[in-house]
Amino acid sequence: MSLRMALLTLISVEPRSGYDISREFDDVLKFVWHAKPTQVYPELKRLAAEGLLRQRGEGPRGRRPYQITEEGLRTLREWLTTTSADHSQRNETILRSFALWLLPPEDAQAFLREEMEYHRVRLRGMRALKKALDLRRPADRAALLGLEAGIRRLEAMTSWAEWAIDTVATWPHDADDPTR
Template identity: 75%
Template sequence: MSLRMALLTLLAGAPRSGYDIGQEFDGVLKFVWHAKPTQVYPELKRLAADRLIREQDEGSRGRRPYEITDEGMRVLRTWLLASDTDHSQRNETVLRSFALWVVPPQEAVAYLREEREYHRARLRGMRALKNGLNLRLAPDRAALLGVEAGIRRLEAMVSWADWAIETVSTWPTGMAGTGRPASGGTDRRGGNPGIRPR
């Protein structure tokens, strides 16, 4: 998903200022798409130049909300129904777990506990967002689908962290980083690098 589509999705629900959009990226969209203000504002300008959104008159606190245009809605619908979903993803927590064998088990456990607390805090926030949705509104009814996906993903991460802490706690103490194959490719026993037969 591009930042462009994320912005059009937000603005299809209701007009928003750049500040409002930033708050959304720190809230309901945080687990789906990360964007900094330095990315959001230039993209809003590009969307306006392409006539997919337009600025409204100045509102409260001197902010100028953006609203989606008919062409912007057409582009959003085309993206939603006529393009393939990008399933690529990055998860640094899981990526780091692949490298935890290079540190002592107690340090690996400490890292996993921190990650568990982080995901627990996020989970509390997502549940609060869910409780704040107004399901009489169509955008909030659709938002419920995404928020619930976030809740279930975070629940899974907390459960995984519990399991990982228990598993790493059984690793033998001693020198970290042992058992690495001497050369790249397969090791001398014919297995994959870093994977030791039982």
């Protein structure tokens, strides 16, 4: 998925500023797609220059909300119906789990406990967002699908971390050299 499609998707719901979008990436979309403000603002300008978005005046504190155009909606619908989803993923937690054999078990467990707590906190947040949805709104009904996927993924990661902590507890402790 490209950043431009993520931006068009967010703005298709309602006009949003770059600041609003950056907060959404940090609060809601972090489990799906990550984008830094330094990526968001230039892409918004490109989308506007291409006629996929238009700026709607200026809001409080100099915020510039963008609104999707008919061409932007057409582009978003085309993306939804003519391209296959990219299923590749990056997950640093899982990558690190492959290297945990290099640590003493107690350090590996400490890492896994941090991960478990991270996922639990995010899970509480996602559940709160789900409760706040107004399912009379079409965009919120669609958001339910994404939030539920996030909730299930976080539940799975929490369960995995619990299992991994217990599994690492059974590892022998070789204080001299874990690589042997």
